[in-house]
Amino acid sequence: xxxxxxxxxxxxxxxxxxxxxxxxxxxxxxxxxxxxxxxxxxxxxxxxxxxxxxxxxxxxxxxxxxxxxxxxxxxxxxxxxxxxxxxxxxxxxxxxxxxxxxxxxxxxxxxxxxxxxxxxxxxxxxxxxxxxxxxxxxxxxxxxxxxxxxxxxxxxxxxxxxxxxxxxxxxxxxxxxxxxxxxxxxxxxxxxxxxxxxxxxxxxxxxxxxxxxxxxxxxxxxxxxxxxxxxxxxxxxxxxxxxxxxxxxxxxxxxxxxxxxxxxxxxxxxxxxxxxxxxxxxxxxxxxxxxxxxxxxxxxxxxxxxxxxxxxxxxxxxxxxxxxx
Amino acid sequence: xxxxxxxxxxxxxxxxxxxxxxxxxxxxxxxxxxxxxxxxxxxxxxxxxxxxxxxxxxxxxxxxxxxxxxxxxxxxxxxxxxxxxxxxxxxxxxxxxxxxxxxxxxxxxxxxxxxxxxxxxxxxxxxxxxxxxxxxxxxxxxxxxxxxxxxxxxxxxxxxxxxxxxxxxxxxxxxxxxxxxxxxxxxxxxxxxxxxxxxxxxxxxxxxxxxxxxxxxxxxxxxxxxxxxxxxxxxxxxxxxxxxxxxxxxxxxxxxxxxxxxxxxxxxxxxxxxxxxxxxxxxxxxxxxxxxxxxxxxxxxxxxxxxxxxxxxxxxxxxxxxxxxx
Numbered sequence: 155x156x157x158x159x160x161x162x163x164x165x166x167x168x169x170x171x172x173x174x175x176x177x178x179x180x181x182x183x184x185x186x187x188x189x190x191x192x193x194x195x196x197x198x199x200x201x202x203x204x205x206x207x208x209x210x211x212x213x214x215x216x217x218x219x220x221x222x223x224x225x226x227x228x229x230x231x232x233x234x235x236x237x238x239x240x241x242x243x244x245x246x247x248x249x250x251x252x253x254x255x256x257x258x259x260x261x262x263x264x265x266x267x268x269x270x271x272x273x274x275x276x277x278x279x280x281x282x283x284x285x286x287x288x289x290x291x292x293x294x295x296x297x298x299x300x301x302x303x304x305x306x307x308x309x310x311x312x313x314x315x316x317x318x319x320x321x322x323x324x325x326x327x328x329x330x331x332x333x334x335x336x337x338x339x340x341x342x343x344x345x346x347x348x349x350x351x352x353x354x355x356x357x358x359x360x361x362x363x364x365x366x367x368x369x370x371x372x373x374x375x376x377x378x379x380x381x382x383x384x385x386x387x388x389x390x391x392x393x394x395x396x397x398x399x400x401x402x403x404x405x406x407x408x409x410x411x412x413x414x415x416x417x418x419x420x421x422x423x424x425x426x427x428x429x430x431x432x433x434x435x436x437x438x439x440x441x442x443x444x445x446x447x448x449x450x451x452x453x454x455x456x457x458x459x460x461x462x463x464x465x466x467x468x469x470x471x472x473x474x475x476x477x478x479x
Numbered sequence: 480x481x482x483x484x485x486x487x488x489x490x491x492x493x494x495x496x497x498x499x500x501x502x503x504x505x506x507x508x509x510x511x512x513x514x515x516x517x518x519x520x521x522x523x524x525x526x527x528x529x530x531x532x533x534x535x536x537x538x539x540x541x542x543x544x545x546x547x548x549x550x551x552x553x554x555x556x557x558x559x560x561x562x563x564x565x566x567x568x569x570x571x572x573x574x575x576x577x578x579x580x581x582x583x584x585x586x587x588x589x590x591x592x593x594x595x596x597x598x599x600x601x602x603x604x605x606x607x608x609x610x611x612x613x614x615x616x617x618x619x620x621x622x623x624x625x626x627x628x629x630x631x632x633x634x635x636x637x638x639x640x641x642x643x644x645x646x647x648x649x650x651x652x653x654x655x656x657x658x659x660x661x662x663x664x665x666x667x668x669x670x671x672x673x674x675x676x677x678x679x680x681x682x683x684x685x686x687x688x689x690x691x692x693x694x695x696x697x698x699x700x701x702x703x704x705x706x707x708x709x710x711x712x713x714x715x716x717x718x719x720x721x722x723x724x725x726x727x728x729x730x731x732x733x734x735x736x737x738x739x740x741x742x743x744x745x746x747x748x749x750x751x752x753x754x755x756x757x758x759x760x761x762x763x764x765x766x767x768x769x770x771x772x773x774x775x776x777x778x779x780x781x782x783x784x785x786x787x788x789x790x791x792x793x794x795x796x797x798x799x800x801x802x803x804x805x
Contacts, residue, residue, distance in 0.1 A: 381570030
């Protein structure tokens with residue numbers, strides 16, 4: 155197991171290194187931040203000074219090496235726009251995004267698994283067919299459109315929920331949390347549901363497919379032959395088996411939730427990392443873009459690692475194979 | 480009634496309502512099995528043996544349904560019994576062992592979890608007591624070091640060991656009836672021999688009645704007290720095991736016995752029953768076996784009834800073979 159974890163860590167480091175090159179190179183190619191940042195009436199000397207102060211006069215490989223050197227010391231550079239550390243900017247916005255992503259994940263799991271199991275057990279009932287049809291909608295409707303429609307209906311027409319922002323927050327260990335206030339919750343509901351829709355549909359489909367497969371297995375029939383209650387058969391025997399694929403996919407998708415909450419955050423003006431990214435792209439704020447992308451890369455790598463370990467907890471057969479390796 | 484049979488099945492009919500039509504998987508099956516007795520239920524694949532077993536436990540899945548007959552467990556009719564009543568009986572009074580030991584244990588749950596839950600589904604006992612009973616049951620079926628084995632997962636057992644665990648689970652609540660659906664088919668013969676021996680001993684010791692579903696006549700010959708031969712969802716012949724196997728009266732039974740390879744007939748062509756099992760969707764009118772039977776005559780267009788020919792011996796045939804011998 156230790157060997158397995160160490161090997162995975164080395165692989166992860168390599169992935170991060172390669173990604174850093176791609177991200178830095180990619181951003182390097184896009185646009186000229188100087189144009190965006192220098193005042194229109196600046197003269198040539200001022201421009202030169204600006205370029206020099208940002209280190210943009212150096213060749214690519216030197217810029218990259220300098221970036222890596224700083225990054226290894228935890229410094230991703232300062233934002234051109236805010237004149238603040240890029241990591242600090244991201245860290246500041248992170249709680250809002252994570253909160254939103256967790257809320258969305260929670261909705262997807264808590265609603266998705268029971269609905270999926272129900273649809274799997276009663277495949278032919280009209281309720282199941284409704285669930286499955288709705289999940290197709292959840293997959294195919296674009297997030298931004300659904301978000302706008304939700305604002306239109308719940309905020310503008312009905313006036314039930316606020317349309318944007320984060321609402322009141324409570325500081326827990328210095329981190330602002332919206333979940334703990336009623337106002338924060340009401341602000342969070344729409345964006346969280348909006349972000350959850352796609353994952354919810356996916357969880358429903360996974361849970362249903364798993365249920366349909368597992369329910370016909372002999373061990374379920376044997377469990378019934380033992381005289382177990384339906385609650386125990388579904389809650390333990392079926393549940394543990396269908397959770398294997400659900401956990402795998404959800405773990406990977408959590409990274410996606412964080413990284414691609416960009417759309418939802420923009421629609422609902424949620425002050426998270428995604429909105430920061432969009433703003434930074436608009437200003438060509440290179441250090442923030444790079445820092446954000448690197449952060450997402452590291453996040454994905456970590457999640458993959460955790461999923462691998464979790465997987466072996468859920469499925470004893472995986473544990474055995476890893477011991478051997 | 481003290482000599483009441485543990486289980487009596489009367490004219491059981493289990494049909495599957497598929498899109499292609501009604502499949503009469505079990506159609507008019509009757510037998511009974513008494514305390515401490517073993518009934519062999521014999522037939523080819525698709526003859527309705529397994530469905531009969533599932534019908535007894537109320538485990539027939541959609542689109543199947545028990546549509547007629549009675550299943551009397553100690554006089555109580557299980558056909559139409561409530562779901563909750565069936566749940567109480569299953570695993571407690573009537574246990575079942577499945578065919579494929581690789582598939583019957585849940586791969587993600589430890590053996591102790593799967594055993595203790597079987598006890599706790601029926602009785603309120605402490606964890607320690609339940610665990611003790613699990614250990615005893617594993618020891619009873621010949622699993623060494625039961626304490627450590629309880630903490631294992633199914634994939635850490637071999638097929639034979641898994642089947643022993645499944646049998647141990649069936650024994651946990653000391654059921655009065657065990658339905659064993661080809662439990663040794665997936666095992667190699669030495670393991671099969673051990674398990675048969677233990678099962679036989681167990682029935683004799685505890686008075687558990689058993690229905691042993693199999694297609695293997697040699698197993699039935701050594702194990703069962705009585706035998707019922709099924710063909711296309713019907714019992715075609717039943718009676719004492721020695722009588723039926725030594726002097727079969729139904730041509731199908733005779734064919735089955737004839738097709739068992741024998742050591743004495745080395746080098747000769749193996750006998751077989753000509754033709755295929757008919758589709759249950761589209762059974763021949765009258766006797767279902769007539770298309771494969773060399774004795775069939777126009778009389779066989781009418782369905783034969785199961786009739787008693789001698790003490791306890793029943794045959795469903797217009798042309799029963801001579802009783803003397805084959």
